[in-house]
Amino acid sequence: MNYEQIRFETRDRIARITLQRPDRLNSFTAQMHGELRDALARITAGGDVRVLLLTGEGRAFCAGQDLSDRAVAPGAAPVDLGASIEENYRPLVLALRNLPLPVVCAVNGVAAGAGANIALACDIVIAKKSASFIQAFCKIGLVPDSGGTYFLPRLVGSARAMGLAMLGDRVSAEQAAAWGMIWKSVDDGEFDASVDQLLTQLADAPTAGLAAIKRSLYASSANTLEQQLDVERDAQRTLGYSADYREGVAAFLEKRAPRFSGR
Ligand code: T3D
Numbered sequence: 001m002n003y004e005q006i007r008f009e010t011r012d013r014i015a016r017i018t019l020q021r022p023d024r025l026n027s028f029t030a031q032m033h034g035e036l037r038d039a040l041a042r043i044t045a046g047g048d049v050r051v052l053l054l055t056g057e058g059r060a061f062c063a064g065q066d067l068s069d070r071a072v073a074p075g076a077a078p079v080d081l082g083a084s085i086e087e088n089y090r091p092l093v094l095a096l097r098n099l100p101l102p103v104v105c106a107v108n109g110v111a112a113g114a115g116a117n118i119a120l121a122c123d124i125v126i127a128k129k130s131a132s133f134i135q136a137f138c139k140i141g142l143v144p145d146s147g148g149t150y151f152l153p154r155l156v157g158s159a160r161a162m163g164l165a166m167l168g169d170r171v172s173a174e175q176a177a178a179w180g181m182i183w184k185s186v187d188d189g190e191f192d193a194s195v196d197q198l199l200t201q202l203a204d205a206p207t208a209g210l211a212a213i214k215r216s217l218y219a220s221s222a223n224t225l226e227q228q229l230d231v232e233r234d235a236q237r238t239l240g241y242s243a244d245y246r247e248g249v250a251a252f253l254e255k256r257a258p259r260f261s262g263r
Pocket of ligand 1: 064065068136
């Protein structure tokens with residue numbers, strides 16, 4: 001498939017997806033969703049990818065759904081937004097969450113509407129200090145989608161989630177980090193180097209272990225302590241047989257840096 005609205009590159013065990021409609025603030029179209037699905041399926045299919053980066057081109061990360069992709073003028077036939085969620089946004093969130101490797105979102109500018117929540121669906125969110133997050137849905141009569149009503153209360157608590165969702169205020173990257181909504185915000189001048197450092201660290205890490213961490217932490221919000229202890233036992237049992245566990249222990253005992261294979 002030829003990509004026109006995203007850029008997809010894989011190099012040195014790192015896959016990079018860049019949303020590429022900068023003049024429309026990288027807002028989502030049906031075509032962009034199709035291209036994202038295709039790229040994510042290629043990563044899922046295998047190969048040597050150990051970490052995925054999602055970012056945007058230009059001054060925005062993503063302004064959510066492209067509102068000009070819809071004929072919602074008064075008098076026009078109504079649009080089934082449920083179908084759009086079912087076909088596009090729901091599979092995208094689940095694909096990012098289910099990918100058995102770390103997904104980093106590098107928020108290079110404003111992230112609004114579904115753009116904000118797709119960022120929050122990623123495992124580690126790093127943002128430029130000048131970037132911001134806006135739950136823009138309430139301004140057009142919609143509910144936060146793409147997991148917004150799930151992620152927000154879990155990340156920032158229900159009082160802040162409600163305020164963000166009902167007021168649609170712009171939250172700076174610094175504020176988002178202070179609230180625990182994202183991993184960290186970094187000075188604009190240090191952003192590219194910080195993202196590269198993060199990607200290299202994750203690409204060198206024991207990928208199967210990171211995938212188990214991801215599964216275990218995401219499972220925890222629906223589990224009791226007993227169930228979660230079971231999840232940890234089962235993960236540890238599987239990982240105890242892995243090549244990377246052997247390598248990690250051997251490297252520790254030999255006082256050298258580990259060379260993880262990801263398996
Ligand atoms: O529909 C479904 O399938 C259901 C799913 C919905 C999911 C959703 O995401 S709903 C929420 C959709 N998103 C929004 O409501 C956000 C709309 N955008 C904004 O509020 C602002 O653009 C921003 C706060 C993000 C940035 O503001 P600012 O002042 O930095 O930029 P701007 O001037 O507003 O935008 C620059 C251009 O991008 C402008 O076009 P122009 O005037 O230069 O020709 C603007 O119209 C365009 N643009 C920005 N966001 C969108 C967009 N065009 C289409 N759709 C957008 N979402």
